[in-house]
Amino acid sequence: MSLAKRVFELQQVEFSIQGHIKQLEEMDLRIRHNDQFEQAEASLKTAESERAGIEKQYKELDAEAEAPRAQIRQITDKLYSGKIKNPKELVSYEQEAGLLKASLAKKDDVLLDMMEKLESGKVGIKKLKEVYKTALGAWESEKTELKVLVDEVKKELSELEKKRGELLSSIDRDTLAAYEGLKGRKGQVVVKVEQGRCLGCRVALSVNELQRARGNAIVTCGNCGRILYLS
Template identity: 45%
Template structure:
């Protein structure tokens, strides 16, 4: 096997390695929790925290309502229990009771609004929990598939790297250095020759270049510098 043929085969392996590495990078970028899953979990936690805060507010409001009702009951006892006889004091007690009743109505209205908001949030949490559960199930299936694909790609990459090492061992250091140098500058180091043209720059070769390439010599295109190969 000529050195040019070995370089061409090496290039094919390098192209396959690049392709598999890109596939591996793409898989790696998809591993881990998705934005949709993170967003759903964050929103659910936020709603749960909000619910806990509102439930605390509800308990506090219920205690305040009970306190107001107790105060009104005490005022009623003073007003109608027969212990208070002074008309002026009775008027003041009635006014005080009206103030407490207004406060009670406001507290009860606020409590009803809060309870309605709690009910809405509970429904939102239930829907969010179901959505998160569904997303997590889908994510687990996707992660399993990605992990399996990742293992297969890694296996193919390992085989390709072994083949590359075997080929590299057959190439003279200076020839390999030339290949790497052209590859770095041109992307594709070895190009085929067809109908007397370099497939890298698509320009016609000189007669001398054509003859040397045909003989299997290691020759570079005088126009683009790529290594010529007659497959």
């Protein structure tokens, strides 16, 4: 293998290593986070806490309504006991009962409204739990698949690292320094020559450059400075 080819191979291996590392990072992220599951979980929690809030209010209001309910029962008992003979007293009790009933009716309307909300909340939570379960199941199976893939990619990566090490030890220090020095550039820094042109900048190479590139020395493009590789 010519020196230029080895440097070219080194570049390809390093690109592949970068790609594998990126792939591993992406997979790791997908193992740790799942938008659909997290959204489902948040929606369920919100609905549950909203329902718990209404339930608390309901209980408080229902407890408040207990006093007028008891008073109404007492008055009604008195009225039907037949013990009260005085018509004025009877009227007064009836009026009191009427006022208590009117105020209780308002509370009962609110309680009924809350009861409806609690019922629809229950239905909503049931649906959200289904969504949550489905999202969790999908994520779990995705994770299982991803873990298998991670192992494969890691294996490939270690092979690539081994290959990189071999290539590095087969390339002299000056050539490596030239290669490393070009690395700040975007994309390929070792480029193929095709039909007499540098594939890095598409400029036609001189006869001299082409001749030198055919040899075993490292030749850079006179126009863009990239290392040329003539296959």
